[in-house]
Each structure stands twice: as C-alpha cells, then as structure tokens.
Amino acid sequence: MADREQDADDLTAVAAEVLEELASLEDPRVRAVNEKRGDDHGVNLSALRALAKRLKTQPDLARELWSTGETSAELLAVLISRPKEFGRDELDTMLREARAPKVHDWLVNYIVKKSPHREELRQAWSAGPDPVVASAGWALTSDRVVNNPHGIDQSRLLDIIEAEMKDAPDRLQWSMNHCLAQIGIHTPELRERARRIGERLEVLKDYPTPPNCTSPYAPAWIDEMMRRREAIS
Known part of the structure; x- marks a missing residue:
C-alpha cells in the first residue's frame, strides 16, 4: 500500500511539473488565435509536440494530465497515450469531456481510430x-x-x-x-x-x-x- 501511495504521489508531482512547463509555454497571441476557434489554450502546437516527444509514451501520466480538464494538458495527454489501453467506456467518457474542438479532433484521430x-x-x-x-x-x-x-x-x-x-x-x-x-x-x-x-x-x-x-x-x-x-x- 505504501509503495502504491508513493507511486501516486510521484505521478502527481510529475504532472504538476508538466503543468508548470505548459504554463510557461503560454503565449497570449497564440491564445487569441485559438480562442477564435473555440480552443482555450495558448501553447504553440509545435512546442506541445516537442514536449510530448521528450516525455514519450506514459499512459498513467496521460490520465493524470487529462483529469485536470486543462485544454493544453488534455492535448498533451493524447500525444503521450497508448490507444489500446483505453476501455470502451473510458473513451466514451473522455469524448464527452472533450469540448474544445482541437482536443475532440485529436482524441478521435490519435486515440479512438486506433482503438479496438x-x-x-x-x-x-x-x-x-x-x-x-x-x-x-x-x-x-x-x-x-x-x-x-x-x-x-x-x-x-x-x-x-x-x-x-x-x-x-x-x-x-x-x-x-x-x-x-x-x-x-x-x-x-x-x-x-x-x-x-x-x-x-x-x-x-x-x-x-x-x-x-x-x-x-x-x-x-x-x-x-x-x-x-x-x-x-
């Protein structure tokens, strides 16, 4: 039990560090452009992809980031996920939570299309x-x-x-x-x-x-x- 609690604490700490980095990447000009399309974030997508490449595939971290409800964190979660690890009901819930158009599109194209x-x-x-x-x-x-x-x-x-x-x-x-x-x-x-x-x-x-x-x-x-x-x- 102690090990699992420690793992959960470590994951939360890593997620907090990632959120801090995402916040540092916020650009008001990017946000202004994105908000016209209904996407409430200001992180350049090239920078977001570079961060995802550095983090590599981390399903547990992806779920932790998704749970924040932050658009940029949800986009990053999609990029570091492993599609086949998501169950049918989990994907259904995620789709209904994904109200930002870019999150919705990435979830469908990068995760659901590759799902059994x-x-x-x-x-x-x-x-x-x-x-x-x-x-x-x-x-x-x-x-x-x-x-x-x-x-x-x-x-x-x-x-x-x-x-x-x-x-x-x-x-x-x-x-x-x-x-x-x-x-x-x-x-x-x-x-x-x-x-x-x-x-x-x-x-x-x-x-x-x-x-x-x-x-x-x-x-x-x-x-x-x-x-x-x-x-x-």
Missing part, C-alpha cells in the same frame, strides 16, 4: 442526441468509407446526410459534409449522387478558402480530387 472499440463507438456516437458526440461518430464513419468500406451501407448514409446535414449544428454538419465528400471521392457508383446532394444543399459553398487550398464544399472537393487522380494517371 472504434466500431462500437462509431455506431453509438453517430446515433446519439448530442451533436458534438455525433460529429465524432461521423468522423469515424468517414474513416470507414476511406479505409474499410465493406459492410457500410453508403446509400443509407447519403439518405441521412441529404435529410439532416443542412440544418445540423456546425461541428456535426462539418463531419457529415466530410463524409459526403469522401463517399463521392472513394465510391465511384455513388459519386454523382454525392455531388448532386452537395449541389442541392450548398453546405459550405461560400466557405472562405485560401488560395491553393481545396474548398470543403463537397462538389468542388470531389471534382478537385478527381482532377488530381486524372493528372497522375
């Missing part, structure tokens, strides 16, 4: 009432469309997108639109239907896109990916 529970969570999240949680389910569905489409009814996905995407909250709408584009890009027999749905709904049609970047507007995105394929074929 990803398919069960994909189905549960996609059908849930919370639009932020549902957006994670749709992100996992997009990954299935691209990397493992067998067994997914993509026509049914298009039915849902056509009926619900136009009026969906922003983050859910973004994820559904991404799935629409991926279906159009990766499933030739549904390409024209995906393009027509995008044209009719006009979701993200006027999204400001920097020069030399691909528009998130699904018909334009699909067409650009097809153009690139033709250029290299």
Whole structure:
C-alpha cells in the first residue's frame, strides 16, 4: 500500500511539473488565435509536440494530465497515450469531456481510430442526441468509407446526410459534409449522387478558402480530387 501511495504521489508531482512547463509555454497571441476557434489554450502546437516527444509514451501520466480538464494538458495527454489501453467506456467518457474542438479532433484521430472499440463507438456516437458526440461518430464513419468500406451501407448514409446535414449544428454538419465528400471521392457508383446532394444543399459553398487550398464544399472537393487522380494517371 505504501509503495502504491508513493507511486501516486510521484505521478502527481510529475504532472504538476508538466503543468508548470505548459504554463510557461503560454503565449497570449497564440491564445487569441485559438480562442477564435473555440480552443482555450495558448501553447504553440509545435512546442506541445516537442514536449510530448521528450516525455514519450506514459499512459498513467496521460490520465493524470487529462483529469485536470486543462485544454493544453488534455492535448498533451493524447500525444503521450497508448490507444489500446483505453476501455470502451473510458473513451466514451473522455469524448464527452472533450469540448474544445482541437482536443475532440485529436482524441478521435490519435486515440479512438486506433482503438479496438472504434466500431462500437462509431455506431453509438453517430446515433446519439448530442451533436458534438455525433460529429465524432461521423468522423469515424468517414474513416470507414476511406479505409474499410465493406459492410457500410453508403446509400443509407447519403439518405441521412441529404435529410439532416443542412440544418445540423456546425461541428456535426462539418463531419457529415466530410463524409459526403469522401463517399463521392472513394465510391465511384455513388459519386454523382454525392455531388448532386452537395449541389442541392450548398453546405459550405461560400466557405472562405485560401488560395491553393481545396474548398470543403463537397462538389468542388470531389471534382478537385478527381482532377488530381486524372493528372497522375
């Protein structure tokens, strides 16, 4: 018992040192930019990744950092985690706690997509009432469309997108639109239907896109990916 208590004390002390370092990396200019996107932290992501590289994989420390609820600490926790160590219910709880968009995205992309529970969570999240949680389910569905489409009814996905995407909250709408584009890009027999749905709904049609970047507007995105394929074929 004494050894376990000592280990817990040591872990808490290490976490406190890491939090102090994160605080020293805070930059008000970075925070101002991040807050416009809903991310309440001011740590440059390159500096955050450098810290994670130095710490290496430490699942126990990752859990300690996550428990603080600090956005920069949660991001660092994702980077030093071992995805297969998280149980299904633990991941579900973490996703519901991850309200900052960057934490949400990193948790899904770096942890959940590599988890043996990803398919069960994909189905549960996609059908849930919370639009932020549902957006994670749709992100996992997009990954299935691209990397493992067998067994997914993509026509049914298009039915849902056509009926619900136009009026969906922003983050859910973004994820559904991404799935629409991926279906159009990766499933030739549904390409024209995906393009027509995008044209009719006009979701993200006027999204400001920097020069030399691909528009998130699904018909334009699909067409650009097809153009690139033709250029290299």
